[in-house]
Amino acid sequence: MSDDYRRIALDGIWANNVVFSQMLALCPLLAVTGTATNGLGMGLATTAVLIASGFLVALLRRLIEPEIRIPAFVLVIAILVTIVDLSINAWLHDLYKVLGLFIPLIVTNCVILGRAESFASKARVLPAMFDGLMMGLGFTLALVVLGAIREILGSGTLFANASLLLGEHFRILETTVIPDYKGVLLLILPPGGFIVLALLLAAKRSFELRRRAAVGTRGGDRDVGGKEITI
Amino acid sequence: MTARGPIGGPHTHSGASVGRTMGLVAVALVPATAYGLYAFGWPALFLFSGTVVAALLWEALSLKLAGKPVRLFLFDGSALLTGWIVAMTLPPWAPWWIGVLGAFVAIVLGKHAFGGLGQNVFNPAMIARIFLLISFPVEMTQFLEPRPLLSPGAPGLAESLAIFVFGHAGFDAISSASLLGTVKTALGQGTALPDILSNSHGLLPLAIGAVPGSLGETSAVLLVLGGLFLLATRVITWHAPVAMIATMAALSGGFHLADPARFLDPATQLLSGTFLFAAFFIVTDYVTAPATGTGKLIFGAGVAFLTFVIRTFAAYPEGIGFAVLLMNATVPLIDHVVRPRIYGRTRSGEPIRYEER
Numbered sequence: 001m002s003d004d005y006r007r008i009a010l011d012g013i014w015a016n017n018v019v020f021s022q023m024l025a026l027c028p029l030l031a032v033t034g035t036a037t038n039g040l041g042m043g044l045a046t047t048a049v050l051i052a053s054g055f056l057v058a059l060l061r062r063l064i065e066p067e068i069r070i071p072a073f074v075l076v077i078a079i080l081v082t083i084v085d086l087s088i089n090a091w092l093h094d095l096y097k098v099l100g101l102f103i104p105l106i107v108t109n110c111v112i113l114g115r116a117e118s119f120a121s122k123a124r125v126l127p128a129m130f131d132g133l134m135m136g137l138g139f140t141l142a143l144v145v146l147g148a149i150r151e152i153l154g155s156g157t158l159f160a161n162a163s164l165l166l167g168e169h170f171r172i173l174e175t176t177v178i179p180d181y182k183g184v185l186l187l188i189l190p191p192g193g194f195i196v197l198a199l200l201l202a203a204k205r206s207f208e209l210r211r212r213a214a215v216g217t218r219g220g221d222r223d224v225g226g227k228e229i230t231i
Numbered sequence: 232m233t234a235r236g237p238i239g240g241p242h243t244h245s246g247a248s249v250g251r252t253m254g255l256v257a258v259a260l261v262p263a264t265a266y267g268l269y270a271f272g273w274p275a276l277f278l279f280s281g282t283v284v285a286a287l288l289w290e291a292l293s294l295k296l297a298g299k300p301v302r303l304f305l306f307d308g309s310a311l312l313t314g315w316i317v318a319m320t321l322p323p324w325a326p327w328w329i330g331v332l333g334a335f336v337a338i339v340l341g342k343h344a345f346g347g348l349g350q351n352v353f354n355p356a357m358i359a360r361i362f363l364l365i366s367f368p369v370e371m372t373q374f375l376e377p378r379p380l381l382s383p384g385a386p387g388l389a390e391s392l393a394i395f396v397f398g399h400a401g402f403d404a405i406s407s408a409s410l411l412g413t414v415k416t417a418l419g420q421g422t423a424l425p426d427i428l429s430n431s432h433g434l435l436p437l438a439i440g441a442v443p444g445s446l447g448e449t450s451a452v453l454l455v456l457g458g459l460f461l462l463a464t465r466v467i468t469w470h471a472p473v474a475m476i477a478t479m480a481a482l483s484g485g486f487h488l489a490d491p492a493r494f495l496d497p498a499t500q501l502l503s504g505t506f507l508f509a510a511f512f513i514v515t516d517y518v519t520a521p522a523t524g525t526g527k528l529i530f531g532a533g534v535a536f537l538t539f540v541i542r543t544f545a546a547y548p549e550g551i552g553f554a555v556l557l558m559n560a561t562v563p564l565i566d567h568v569v570r571p572r573i574y575g576r577t578r579s580g581e582p583i584r585y586e587e588r
Binding site for chain 1: 340344362365366367368369
């Protein structure tokens with residue numbers, strides 16, 4: 001059983017990463033990753049929705065008729081996103097001003113419907129929630145890495161406005177990496193997102209190919225311990 | 232019997248190769264480049280060499296990463312030419328990192344990310360130019376009046392090196408907008424076109440190149456000379472340049488006749504900015520242009536149309552780069568629609584039926 005959880009965790013964060021392997025959720029990815037902070041906020045909000053939708057969908061999976069499962073999932077997700085949207089507006093209002101436009105769009109994020117359809121509707125409650133958590137963390141990781149690279153290269157800062165998201169204690173995260181930097185505007189704009197994402201994908205692919213060659217197997221991903229991962 | 236080489240049909244080789252084509256294009260670029268280097272002095276020479284060397288280094292790195300034979304492809308002239316063309320589109324006194332970054336974008340992102348020579352969808356030099364223009368609007372629009380090599384106003388060797396390495400501190404004092412930039416700004420302020428043009432250089436300097444502009448794009452006459460050389464050596468065909476020039480002349484002519492106070496005359500449109508450079512050296516690129524004559528006509532006309540629209544109605548004074556990239560994206564579609572008749576078949580692809588005799 002613990003093995004299953006381990007595989008779910010590996011899938012979510014690396015082997016079947018939402019962005020780097022499934023290539024899903026590219027719209028919010030490109031829209032909000034101008035800074036690492038925005039990426040982190042968006043990632044955490046999506047993670048919250050993923051966990052909750054995993055819980056509800058797995059709980060209701062025997063009640064939902066297969067013929068109407070998609071509208072039912074969408075309804076569940078829409079309710080959850082509305083809750084997250086209103087919560088952020090209430091408690092993290094400054095962040096809401098930055099991310100506000102994109103939070104309601106989590107509804108249309110294909111990752112959430114995708115996980116509901118392909119995992120939560122066939123799993124028990126705990127694994128479904130754990131899958132939501134890990135997929136969400138993998139998504140957050142992708143958003144933060146992409147945001148950090150675009151932010152450093154594009155505007156010379158890292159975690160700008162982090163205090164808005166995490167509170168005053170985290171003001172120390174806000175760093176100016178390159179002083180007197182004039183910025184590379186294109187990297188902040190959506191094309192920059194595509195370019196950096198493509199370079200990251202190439203890097204991940206190259207890393208995996210090299211490791212596979214080193215391990216010397218024919219096909220089949222392997223986890224860090226060299227154990228074959230079957231998806 | 233001893234095995235011989237395979238016996239082929241009676242074919243003859245035209246002698247065309249990547250290296251030869253690139254060499255001829257380089258020869259065609261020499262006059263305009265030499266003039267640009269002369270007109271803008273040592274800083275331009277440093278920028279030019281820096282960009283070309285950077286292009287070769289990025290090419291070598293990309294080839295190595297891709298696992299291709301470095302020596303074979305590095306010296307086929309394609310990277311040299313890409314770096315060369317990128318340098319020609321830069322403001323002449325831009326600092327070194329503009330050239331190095333431009334070469335990176337053109338070679339690594341524009342060319343090798345798509346699979347290397349012959350695989351790129353978009354013109355690498357234009358990608359570099361647009362990347363730089365959007366990212367560094369200040370550095371990419373700092374033009375200046377020509378101050379020829381060794382003339383009184385030109386910077387010395389040491390000063391030029393400083394401009395190349397650190398950028399020019401007091402650039403605002405000596406900078407001078409390009410004609411299209413001046414026109415765009417003044418029209419935006421409500422000045423009528425004849426008043427703007429009365430203060431400008433006039434058509435003759437625009438044709439010779441004695442005006443502010445990018446490193447290798449100012450001299451219309453020398454660019455046309457290079458273009459005619461390429462036509463004469465059959466490196467390029469006439470379709471795309473002619474379509475581009477004719478479309479621009481017709482469009483700007485029509486609008487100019489309708490309202491001379493708002494729309495530039497065709498001669499100025501053709502002679503200014505990147506237009507003639509693009510007509511002969513950019514839209515004729517083998518890789519990113521359509522394969523057929525008709526396709527090239529459509530392609531050239533489209534580039535000219537979009538350029539006119541961007542120059543006249545959009546925020547940027549010069550629109551060639553955007554126009555070329557947008558039209559590059561339509562090339563697969565053009566090639567899909569415009570197809571040559573297959574030998575032995577009708578235009579619709581049916582086999583030709585012969586009467587029984």
